[in-house]
Amino acid sequence: MNESMLCTKTHEYILEQDDKYLVGITDYAIEQLGDIVFIELPDVGTNFSKNEAFATIESVKAASEVYMPISGEVLEVNEEIVNSPELLNDENYDNKWFVKIKSNADQLEFADLLDYSDYKEEIE
Amino acid sequence: MTKQTFLHDKHIKLGARMVDFAGWEMPVQYDSIIEEHKAVRNSVGIFDVSHMGEIIVKGEDALPYLNKIVPQNIDTLIPLKAIYCQLTNKNGGIIDDLIIYKLEDYKYLLIVNASRIDDDLNWMVRNKLGFNVDIINESHNYSLIAVQGPKSSEFLKEIGLINLPFFFSIKRDELFNINVWISRTGYTGEDGVEILVKNEFSEYLWDKLLEAGKEYNIKPIGLGARDTLRLEAALHLYGNDLDENTTPIEAGLSWSIPKDKNQEYNGKCIIENQLKNGIEKKLVGFRMLDKSIARHGYDVYFNNNKIGIVTSGGISPSRGDNIGLAYVKNLDNLSVGSTIQIMIRDKLHDAEIVKRPFVTKRNKLK
Numbered sequence: 001m002n003e004s005m006l007c008t009k010t011h012e013y014i015l016e017q018d019d020k021y022l023v024g025i026t027d028y029a030i031e032q033l034g035d036i037v038f039i040e041l042p043d044v045g046t047n048f049s050k051n052e053a054f055a056t057i058e059s060v061k062a063a064s065e066v067y068m069p070i071s072g073e074v075l076e077v078n079e080e081i082v083n084s085p086e087l088l089n090d091e092n093y094d095n096k097w098f099v100k101i102k103s104n105a106d107q108l109e110f111a112d113l114l115d116y117s118d119y120k121e122e123i124e
Numbered sequence: 125m126t127k128q129t130f131l132h133d134k135h136i137k138l139g140a141r142m143v144d145f146a147g148w149e150m151p152v153q154y155d156s157i158i159e160e161h162k163a164v165r166n167s168v169g170i171f172d173v174s175h176m177g178e179i180i181v182k183g184e185d186a187l188p189y190l191n192k193i194v195p196q197n198i199d200t201l202i203p204l205k206a207i208y209c210q211l212t213n214k215n216g217g218i219i220d221d222l223i224i225y226k227l228e229d230y231k232y233l234l235i236v237n238a239s240r241i242d243d244d245l246n247w248m249v250r251n252k253l254g255f256n257v258d259i260i261n262e263s264h265n266y267s268l269i270a271v272q273g274p275k276s277s278e279f280l281k282e283i284g285l286i287n288l289p290f291f292f293s294i295k296r297d298e299l300f301n302i303n304v305w306i307s308r309t310g311y312t313g314e315d316g317v318e319i320l321v322k323n324e325f326s327e328y329l330w331d332k333l334l335e336a337g338k339e340y341n342i343k344p345i346g347l348g349a350r351d352t353l354r355l356e357a358a359l360h361l362y363g364n365d366l367d368e369n370t371t372p373i374e375a376g377l378s379w380s381i382p383k384d385k386n387q388e389y390n391g392k393c394i395i396e397n398q399l400k401n402g403i404e405k406k407l408v409g410f411r412m413l414d415k416s417i418a419r420h421g422y423d424v425y426f427n428n429n430k431i432g433i434v435t436s437g438g439i440s441p442s443r444g445d446n447i448g449l450a451y452v453k454n455l456d457n458l459s460v461g462s463t464i465q466i467m468i469r470d471k472l473h474d475a476e477i478v479k480r481p482f483v484t485k486r487n488k489l490k
Binding site: 038 | 141156158352417419438469
């Protein structure tokens with residue numbers, strides 16, 4: 001876990017980096033999903049609203065949607081995790097983001113996001 | 125309330141993730157589904173399948189009674205042999221698929237799906253009129269442990285099962301001084317056995333098998349890998365690939381239907397008509413031509429027309445691609461080699477119809 005992450009109750013996170021946000025799923029989610037075999041990411045340039053599904057993770061058992069913690073436009077997608085889903089088991093959150101987004105989200109959109117300690121409490 | 129098998133505590137101690145399956149709290153995986161899958165394809169795995177049902181049919185009319193409720197010819201079954209059957213309704217639809225074992229004259233054991241025990245018993249009792257038989261549900265008295273994999277027979281011989289029963293046969297034997305029934309059957313496409321044991325001995329037997337199997341790298345296997353293994357072997361899953369509106373002919377099970385059975389059985393008229401005049405829908409196997417994964421319930425297209433539905437789909441750890449089973453319209457130009465499309469999240473993805481099973485002993489990867 002990275003202490004500056006903000007998380008959703010559905011186990012996505014955002015991590016501010018310069019003027020952008022990295023968006024991905026937490027280690028807890030990765031562990032719960034089990035063997036992840038395929039990841040489908042959106043096209044660069046796509047706009048998503050908060051809570052909209054933007055990616056799909058296929059584990060051996062099922063397909064799961066990944067939802068946007070805040071609204072934004074996709075600037076970059078992490079092709080490396082598409083080609084090697086095993087990278088998600090890497091400890092470093094910098095390598096396993098799904099998309100980088102540009103966001104004009106207002107404070108209201110951040111209101112229900114959990115900080116590090118609240119999220120840890122949530123999953124315990 | 126969910127039921128637990130007598131091995132429940134063992135699964136928890138082994139770190140299994142438990143899920144609800146057909147009203148039972150069962151291990152879906154202990155470790156990684158893919159690693160468990162490979163253990164069964166390469167060596168030996170052990171499964172708790174105690175949720176499955178055991179029904180005894182015995183009495184003077186056991187034989188004609190069974191001949192009435194399944195399309196198969198039970199006359200040909202000799203003691204200690206088994207046969208794969210379907211319990212059919214009046215329309216030829218499949219109420220359950222099961223294995224019938226002849227234990228002795230006038231006494232048969234039926235092993236049925238956990239999710240169908242109650243429906244099976246109801247249907248069997250409704251068909252009992254005029255037959256002198258007893259139908260006894262023994263499901264709550266027995267645990268079932270499957271040992272599967274290419275090294276399973278070597279392993280079992282080493283622990284004292286010198287003469288294993290032949291394929292689709294059953295035998296009374298002793299294992300670690302416990303009385304068991306050993307059946308040479310399974311749901312993985314590998315060699316192996318299913319061991320029927322009284323509940324009170326199941327924990328002891330489970331521990332002994334795991335301990336003795338260490339040198340074979342024996343692994344406990346959850347329902348997750350059980351599903352990927354059976355899919356590669358193109359073995360049907362009741363509720364996905366079989367249901368009461370699907371006949372054995374439509375399900376690709378014609379090989380199991382005798383063409384010359386004289387006795388009446390439920391659905392005979394429809395099943396014989398389908399054998400003679402053909403069917404409107406058929407089961408096909410397919411492999412995805414890209415990295416996407418088809419799942420149960422996805423639509424199937426051919427030349428831009430919706431022609432069917434995926435009933436089972438997932439990854440094939442042994443092949444390295446993604447596979448599935450689908451029911452499609454029985455079109456003449458749709459056969460092995462045809463390209464179909466699967467609708468996955470609003471996009472069509474190409475798939476090729478391929479022969480079943482997807483994995484045979486010859487083509488499996490090490």
